[in-house]
Amino acid sequence: MSASLTLVILMAVMYAAGVYVMLERSLTRVLIGFLLVGNATNLLIFIMSGRPGSSPIVTDTSAADMVDPIPQVLMLTAIVINFGITALLLALIYRSWWLAQLGDEGDTLTDEHAAESADEADATFRSSSDDDDAIAESLDELERGDGATSDEDTTNHAANPARSADAVGRAGASARKAPGPDRGNR
Amino acid sequence: MTALVPLIVCLPLLGAAITLMLGQRRRLQVIVSVTSLAAATVMSAVLLALVDQIGPAVVQVGGWEAPWGIVLVVDRLSAIMLLISALMLLGVLLFAVGQGIVDGDTEAPVSIFHPTYLVLAAGLFNAFVAGDLFSMYVGFEMLLSASYVLLTLGGTGARIRVGITYIVVSLVSSLLFLSAIALIYGATGTVTLALIAERMPDLPGDIQLILGLLLLIAFGVKAAVFPMSFWLPDSYPTAPAPVTAVFAGLLTKVGVYAILRTQTLFFPDNQFSRPLMVVAALTLIVGILGALAQADIKRLLSFTLVSHIGYMLFGIAIGTPLAIAATIFYVVHHITVQTTLFLAAGLIDRVGGTTSLSRLGGLLKSAPLVAVLFFLAALNLGGIPPFSGFLGKIALFQAGTIVGEPIIYVLIAVGALTSLLTLYALARAWNLAFWRPKQQVKNYTSSMSASLVEDPQDEGIVLKKTVSPLMVGTTASMLVLTLGLTIFAGPIFDLTTRAAGNIGSPSTYIDAVFPNGTGSIAESNVGTNFEGGAR
Numbered sequence: 001m002s003a004s005l006t007l008v009i010l011m012a013v014m015y016a017a018g019v020y021v022m023l024e025r026s027l028t029r030v031l032i033g034f035l036l037v038g039n040a041t042n043l044l045i046f047i048m049s050g051r052p053g054s055s056p057i058v059t060d061t062s063a064a065d066m067v068d069p070i071p072q073v074l075m076l077t078a079i080v081i082n083f084g085i086t087a088l089l090l091a092l093i094y095r096s097w098w099l100a101q102l103g104d105e106g107d108t109l110t111d112e113h114a115a116e117s118a119d120e121a122d123a124t125f126r127s128s129s130d131d132d133d134a135i136a137e138s139l140d141e142l143e144r145g146d147g148a149t150s151d152e153d154t155t156n157h158a159a160n161p162a163r164s165a166d167a168v169g170r171a172g173a174s175a176r177k178a179p180g181p182d183r184g185n186r
Numbered sequence: 187m188t189a190l191v192p193l194i195v196c197l198p199l200l201g202a203a204i205t206l207m208l209g210q211r212r213r214l215q216v217i218v219s220v221t222s223l224a225a226a227t228v229m230s231a232v233l234l235a236l237v238d239q240i241g242p243a244v245v246q247v248g249g250w251e252a253p254w255g256i257v258l259v260v261d262r263l264s265a266i267m268l269l270i271s272a273l274m275l276l277g278v279l280l281f282a283v284g285q286g287i288v289d290g291d292t293e294a295p296v297s298i299f300h301p302t303y304l305v306l307a308a309g310l311f312n313a314f315v316a317g318d319l320f321s322m323y324v325g326f327e328m329l330l331s332a333s334y335v336l337l338t339l340g341g342t343g344a345r346i347r348v349g350i351t352y353i354v355v356s357l358v359s360s361l362l363f364l365s366a367i368a369l370i371y372g373a374t375g376t377v378t379l380a381l382i383a384e385r386m387p388d389l390p391g392d393i394q395l396i397l398g399l400l401l402l403i404a405f406g407v408k409a410a411v412f413p414m415s416f417w418l419p420d421s422y423p424t425a426p427a428p429v430t431a432v433f434a435g436l437l438t439k440v441g442v443y444a445i446l447r448t449q450t451l452f453f454p455d456n457q458f459s460r461p462l463m464v465v466a467a468l469t470l471i472v473g474i475l476g477a478l479a480q481a482d483i484k485r486l487l488s489f490t491l492v493s494h495i496g497y498m499l500f501g502i503a504i505g506t507p508l509a510i511a512a513t514i515f516y517v518v519h520h521i522t523v524q525t526t527l528f529l530a531a532g533l534i535d536r537v538g539g540t541t542s543l544s545r546l547g548g549l550l551k552s553a554p555l556v557a558v559l560f561f562l563a564a565l566n567l568g569g570i571p572p573f574s575g576f577l578g579k580i581a582l583f584q585a586g587t588i589v590g591e592p593i594i595y596v597l598i599a600v601g602a603l604t605s606l607l608t609l610y611a612l613a614r615a616w617n618l619a620f621w622r623p624k625q626q627v628k629n630y631t632s633s634m635s636a637s638l639v640e641d642p643q644d645e646g647i648v649l650k651k652t653v654s655p656l657m658v659g660t661t662a663s664m665l666v667l668t669l670g671l672t673i674f675a676g677p678i679f680d681l682t683t684r685a686a687g688n689i690g691s692p693s694t695y696i697d698a699v700f701p702n703g704t705g706s707i708a709e710s711n712v713g714t715n716f717e718g719g720a721r
Contacts, residue, residue: 022358027350034357041364048372071371074320078364081327085357088334092350099343 002051007043014040027093031086038082045071045078187236190229191245191258194268195312197222197229202304209297216283219300223276223307230268230311237265238681242688242698244317252699253378257317259699262685263514267314267443270518274435274525275307277664281529282428284656298335306332306432313440317699318378319367322444326363326408330356333437336429337421344424352421359407359414366400373397380699383451383692398458401448409441411499412469415492419476422491423484423541423641427532430484434491435525439517442498446513449502450689460593462503467597470496470604477611481638483531483541486615487524490567490608494520497604500597501582504589510686512581515679519574519671523566526664530560533661534619539648543615543638548624556653557620559661564616566668568609574671579605581679 014036022033053067201222205215237243242261246252260268282299309328316322334356338349371377373393374385386394407414418438422430449458473493480486498520501513531541537553538546550557566573579601586594622630671678688694 022354030354034354034361037358037361041361041368044365045368045371048368070377071368074367074371074377077320077324081324081331085327085331085334085353088331089353092338092346092353095338095341096346096350099346 003047004052007047011040011043011047014043027096031089031093034089035082035086038078042075042078042082045075187233187240188243188245190233190236191243191260191315192247194226194229194233195308195315197226198304198308198311202301202308205300205304206298212286212297215297215300216286219304220276220279220283222304223272223279226307226311227269227272227276230265230272233260234262234265234269237262238684242695244698252317253376253381256321257378257380257699258315258321259317259379259695260315261688261695261698262681263443263446263689264314266514266518266682266685267439268311270521271310271314271436271439272307273667274521274664275303275310275432277660277667278428278432278435278525278529279303281431281532281657281660282426284654284660285426285428285532299339302332302335303432305329306336310436310440314443317380319370319382320377323360323363323367326440326444327360329437329440330360333433337425337433339426339429348421348424351417355407355417359404362400362407363404366397366404369400370397378699379447379451380692380696384696386452387454394453394457398449398453401452402445402458402462405441405444405448406465407441409438409445409495410492411441411465411495412472412492415469415473415495418492419480419485419488422488423482427528427535431525431528431532434488434528435521438491438495439521442495442502442517445499446502446510447689449505450510451692451695454692456503456505459503459505462499463593463597466496466499466503467600468496469493469499470600474604474607474611478607479637479639480611480641481543482641483534483543483546483615483619484528485641486611487527487531490611491524493604493608494524494567497579497582497601500601501585504582504585504594506585506589507683507686507690508588509582509585510690511679511683512578512585514682514685515574515581515675516578518678518682519566519578519668522664522668522671523563523575526563526661526668527560527567529657529661529664530556530563533653533657534560536651536653536657538619539650542640543618544630544640545627545648546619547622547627548620550620552624555658555662559658559665560620561616562665563668564612565609566672568612569605570609572672574668574675575605577672577675577679 018033018036018038018040020033021029021036024030024033049068049071051067054061054065056066056069201218204218208214208218233243237260242259245258247256247258250256282303306329309325309330309332311325312328313322313325316325334349334353337352338345367377370382373389374382376382376385386397389397403414410418422433425433449456470493473489473491473496477486477489477493480489497516498513501509501516533553533556534546534549535541537556538549540546566575569575569579583598583601586598
């Protein structure tokens with residue numbers, strides 16, 4: 001099996017750096033370490049495809065010239081999985097930073113926050129169902145074919161901006177409560 | 187029959203998608219998830235019956251033949267694991283539903299519980315039916331990602347703290363597994379289990395050793411084998427009770443299943459017998475010594491969970507068909523009994539207000555039904571005759587004495603000691619929590635509780651909650667299932683013996699996947715660029 005020496009060295013350096021950074025206490029560094037080690041593993045899979053060659057699915061090339069496609073498939077899957085887990089880890093790190101900022105109050109405060117966002121979600125659902133009703137109504141009226149309901153229509157539209165303004169106000173309030181990054185990471 | 191194999195993975199995934207869309211409608215969510223898991227249970231039962239009669243079910247996904255496409259294989263071992271895990275998932279789901287009804291959905295407030303739980307189920311099933319290493323990895327990742335979310339459900343400080351430890355440890359083991367897959371592909375030119383099994387014996391001994399050890403370490407972290415078991419007792423007890431139960435019952439056993447599958451297929455000469463035996467003995471003894479020091483019932487049970495993984499490793503290390511049969515029986519027994527015990531601990535938490543032995547008391551009077559549930563399950567785990575725990579251990583010891591090497595006798599002694607110490611730890615929990623009168627709890631001094639260490643995250647709160655009939659009913663039916671394992675131990679052991687016969691020689695598995703032989707593959711396989719380097 002032939003492999004590019006550059007890739008092998010790159011992989012080794014990424015493994016070493018990744019493991020080193022992963023052993024740090026800070027969670028963001030652990031994440032960076034995970035990314036490095038994960039990509040080093042992807043490189044390892046890639047190296048396992050052996051000698052370089054032409055693209056495998058093109059029909060003109062003979063089998064002897066093709067590069068082995070399976071490691072590329074495996075790599076793609078591994079990259080997608082790593083991506084998803086990185087997103088989850090970022091969310092957890094943010095959450096853990098949030099809890100560290102608030103100390104013991106964290107749990108109680110978040111409940112309040114959750115209730116607020118539930119209210120917001122309800123408001124969104126309500127306004128969207130109002131919209132649905134309004135659309136259904138106007139459709140019905142179109143079918144019936146009389147235009148005597150225009151004032152009803154405007155009241156519906158007038159009600160919705162008020163609700164959404166309310167929701168924006170709440171979101172603003174919760175954003176103000178959130179600890180700003182300027183307080184610094186302890 | 188073959189249609190059932192992919193369906194058993196797809197159905198929970200479909201259920202997950204539907205429950206995710208039904209986020210606002212709890213009742214419909216419950217109906218969809220219970221239905222899909224019940225259907226999966228029925229399908230796996232049918233699959234087990236058919237596979238037992240006709241032989242392994244093999245599905246070439248998308249019509250691509252084995253070494254190029256993805257292949258799903260269900261033999262008796264896979265079918266047994268599918269059925270038992272589907273049963274456990276269904277039972278724990280009903281328990282969680284019962285808890286949700288009592289709490290008015292405050293304890294599990296998030297609508298993502300059902301979809302995540304179903305993804306966990308799909309990942310488990312996928313890992314059991316996978317016919318190649320990489321789809322096994324994908325199954326592992328599915329169930330692990332779901333478990334990350336379930337463990338940090340609610341996002342409280344304690345759960346985030348242990349969740350991050352758990353996630354980082356799992357990630358490292360997943361990356362090790364992925365590296366092992368890459369190296370195996372480099373050495374053998376395939377990821378299909380059956381083809382690796384055929385090509386592995388031709389590799390030089392030292393390369394086999396490296397590949398085998400990499401796989402063992404990767405799966406050992408997942409199965410919580412000593413010394414890679416430190417993460418488990420810290421992380422599991424923090425999750426909500428139903429989540430802990432399903433983690434304890436099933437997640438470590440996936441690791442055991444993977445060790446069993448790869449060891450029997452790739453290394454039929456059992457090269458890793460000695461190191462596995464040493465590790466098994468250490469897992470047994472260190473785990474149970476940890477359990478003796480715990481004041482918290484959930485932590486105590488987590489340590490017994492680590493310890494009893496040692497029995498399964500012991501069976502795999504002996505490697506004779508009888509030992510493998512005993513291991514499969516023990517896995518089935520341990521999944522059911524450990525899940526039951528954790529559910530019972532969840533009930534104790536609610537009727538007693540805490541799971542700390544230093545604050546519990548008088549439960550026998552106040553909650554006699556919970557007492558019976560805990561008592562019978564504890565006796566079963568401790569290995570008291572005639573329960574299935576006793577039968578499983580006896581079968582293992584018998585398989586060991588037939589081989590009869592000195593190190594095996596040492597292991598049998600360690601196993602018997604562990605069994606006794608398990609009984610001691612659980613009997614003490616019983617004495618303190620159930621037998622001790624409520625008024626003696628304060629100012630209680632006894633040598634029995636002197637050495638107990640509290641859970642570091644315990645805040646000393648006693649908060650009682652009501653228990654719904656559904657929760658008690660589910661735990662009771664789980665207990666009935668463990669008793670059923672005892673009563674029908676004969677037929678079940680016959681089944682596991684047949685399953686062990688299946689995996690006893692890799693050729694059965696290889697013939698099932700490649701009915702026309704593997705001779706034609708070697709020349710046409712593009713991946714075989716290993717001839718020069720590896721040999």
